[in-house]
Each structure stands twice: as structure tokens, then as C-alpha cells.
């Protein structure tokens with residue numbers, strides 16, 4: 001017999017806890033192996049992501065119920081307790097009795113009798129007793145950290161960079177579900193025609209507010225529709241959709257996308273060029289280059305050529321391009337809503353390391369920009385060292401580039417003017433419920 005949803009959730013969470021493996025890859029693998037149907041797959045995803053997302057809050061609830069230090073518990077016992085409490089607090093549709101029963105059954109099959117008794121006792125006490133209040137935590141950073149489950153070091157960085165109010169709003173927003181947004185393939189259809197087709201296929205969808213090519217899916221299995229399978233759309237967050245507009249590629253231009261996999265922005269660029277011109281898409285990892293090719297083929301975008309290359313080697317590349325995009329590898333602190341494991345996997349050291357790589361990629365990519373051409377640097381992080389810091393360091397070394405203040409005219413009016421500084425813009429997750437994102441446009445003048 002295959003594993004139950006909760007057994008599978010425990011397996012995935014333990015692997016993430018021990019190996020810092022990526023949750024979405026593990027989840028895909030587990031879903032397939034356990035043969036879960038759509039409903040159970042959704043429950044598995046919810047339990048896994050929810051337990052990761054709320055880790056510090058769950059531990060705060062557990063602490064008064066456990067005699068020893070939480071860190072001294074066997075990891076599997078702690079994770080089993082966390083995922084059970086997560087369901088009891090946040091999932092209305094699962095009866096608490098069933099949660100306790102299943103946790104005890106799992107504990108029996110994995111441990112000795114004493115442990116299943118302890119799990120039973122802790123969960124039953126949790127049902128009976130009032131949850132501890134966050135007001136009892138005096139230190140405001142610690143309170144925000146536990147209430148919204150973000151590591152304190154990250155909050156301290158954000159508070160320094162954005163102030164307490166924005167940080168609180170960002171943390172609260174990170175706990176809300178991420179919208180399912182799709183980008184219309186304008187080479188093949190229009191937003192209106194696609195919306196009509198989706199209604200015919202039983203999908204509830206509406207136009208996105210921020211981006212003109214965007215659609216928000218409200219209900220339905222959109223990836224199984226013939227509209228999706230025939231290449232009329234691509235899954236993409238609305239903030240990501242702003243990047244192609246910032247780069248403003250035109251029909252017939254030559255475009256270089258230096259960090260391109262899985263091809264979300266590459267394909268958007270080709271769509272905006274009406275599939276006329278040339279887009280060279282690079283990525284460090286050959287296995288990821290395949291994903292770019294698959295997307296280009298599904299969307300029938302023939303102008304995309306994909307290759308594996310370390311963008312830092314572009315200094316040796318002789319060709320020049322009208323438009324160059326560096327959608328850089330980053331910590332991903334803007335997408336915690338979708339990938340909560342990032343909060344626990346990354347450290348301050350990672351910010352410094354990744355900022356060095358970003359600077360090197362940006363420097364090498366800049367050598368490929370034609371005079372008069374545009375270079376866009378974007379990330380899905382909100383950390384100012386990776387964003388403004390990287391761009392300012394680049395500008396200091398490269399006086400032939402300047403910030404392109406007309407970036408603002410190319411982006412939707414709905415973006416708050418306060419989020420712009422010259423040719424740079426930051427979208428925070430709380431602004432439009434889309435990913436936290438940073439975009440800069442740089443012009444090569446000589």
C-alpha cells in the first residue's frame with residue numbers, strides 16, 4: 001500500500017529539514033511515487049508548505065506542552081507534531097480527531113510505544129488548552145518573528161532597509177496564498193479571446209490588474225486545459241511580467257537573455273517581438289536549458305535559441321545585442337509566499353556570496369550591449385544589497401552606462417511612484433499581491 005498524505009508530508013518535511021532540499025522538486029517526486037489523486041496532492045502541498053511557512057509559530061505553540069527543549073526531540077517527532085498542529089490551527093476542513101489519530105498511528109509505526117503516547121498527550125493538551133498569546137513576547141522584532149514565522153536576522157535587515165511598518169506588511173503578506181497568474185501568448189491570441197476560451201473550458205479567470213498580458217485564475221485545473229496545452233499562455237507572476245516591458249524589445253531586434261531558465265522571461269521577450277528577430281537564451285545548467293527549449297516549443301516561438309553557458313564568460317563573447325537581460329540568481333526573498341523554505345535555508349552569508357556572483361554576471365553581460373542599447377538587471381529578492389547595491393557598484397565601475405529614468409514610462413501606472421528611484425523600481429509583495437521584485441534599466445551611452 002502507498003503512503004498516506006500525512007506520512008508523505010512527514011517524509012518530505014524531514015528531507016527538507018535534513019538536507020535543505022528544494023520543496024517543490026521533492027513534492028513533485030513524492031506525488032508521483034505515492035500515486036496521490038488531485039485532492040490528496042493539494043492537501044499534501046498545503047500541509048508541507050503551511051508547516052514550513054509557520055514553523056516558528058508552531059514551535060511557539062508547542063513549547064509549553066513539551067517538557068524538554070524542542071531541539072532535543074527526535075527530528076521526526078518534532079516535525080510530526082508541527083504538521084499536526086498546523087492542520088489543527090489552519091485547516092478547517094480536517095477534523096482534529098482525525099489529525100490526532102493519524103499522528104499517533106504514524107508515531108506507533110515509527111517509534112516505540114512511549115513516543116506515540118507522548119504525541120497523543122501533546123496533541124490532546126493542545127486541543128484543550130488556550131494558545132499562548134503573542135503579546136507575551138516583549139521584544140517587537142522577536143514578536144514579529146514568531147507571529148509571522150520569519151527569522152529575526154532577516155527582519156532586522158528588512159527593518160534597516162524598509163522600516164518597521166513595511167516589514168510588518170511584507171511579513172503578513174508572505175503568509176497569504178500566492179495567486180495563480182498566467183501570461184497571454186499575444187502572438188497566438190488576445191487576453192479577451194483567451195478569457196472566453198477559459199470560460200468554455202470551465203475555468204474561472206479574470207484580467208490581471210497590474211499587467212495588460214496577465215490573467216488571474218480563480219478556480220479550475222488550468223494546466224490541463226487545451227488552451228494551456230496549445231500554448232496560449234504561460235504561468236508567470238505579475239511582477240515577472242514587468243521585466244519584458246522594462247527591456248522593451250522590438251520586432252527584428254537582437255536580444256540576449258543571460259540567466260534564462262526555465263524561460264519565463266525569454267518567451268515573454270519573444271512574444272513581445274511578435275516572434276521576429278533573435279533571442280539568445282543562456283543558462284549555467286545544461287539540464288535547465290532543456291526547459292527553455294520545451295517552453296519555446298510549446299509556445300511556438302521559433303526565434304529563441306538556447307545554450308548552456310556561464311554568463312560570467314560573456315566577456316569573451318564578440319557579438320553585441322540591442323537588449324540584454326540579467327535576471328540574476330538571487331536569494332529569492334521576494335517569493336517567500338511561494339517558496340517558504342528559502343526563509344530557513346538562506347543566511348546572511350548567502351546574501352554576500354550571491355551579491356558577488358550578481359556583480360560578476362552583470363559586469364560580463366554588460367560587455368555584450370550595443371552602444372545605445374539597454375541592459376536590464378532584475379531579481380526576485382527585496383534585499384537592497386543584492387539590488388541597489390549591485391547596480392551602484394556596477395555604475396561606479398562602468399561610467400559608459402547610466403540609469404534609464406524612462407523605465408517608469410514603460411511600466412504600469414498602477415505601480416506606486418514612491419517605489420521608483422531613477423531607473424530602478426522595487427515591487428514589494430504587499431503592493432499588488434505579486435512577488436517582491438527589483439528591476440533596473442541601464443543605458444549604454446558609449
Ligand SMILES: C[S@@+](CC[C@H](N)C(=O)[O-])C[C@H]1O[C@@H](n2cnc3c(N)ncnc32)[C@H](O)[C@@H]1O
Pocket residue numbers: 240258259260261262263264265266282283284285288309310311312327328329330361
Ligand atoms: C532567477 S533565475 C532565472 C529565471 C528566468 N529568467 C525566468 O524568467 O524563467 C536565475 C537563473 O540563473 C541561472 N544561473 C545561475 N548562475 C548563472 C551563471 N553564472 N550564468 C548563467 N546562468 C546562471 C540559474 O540556473 C537560474 O536558472
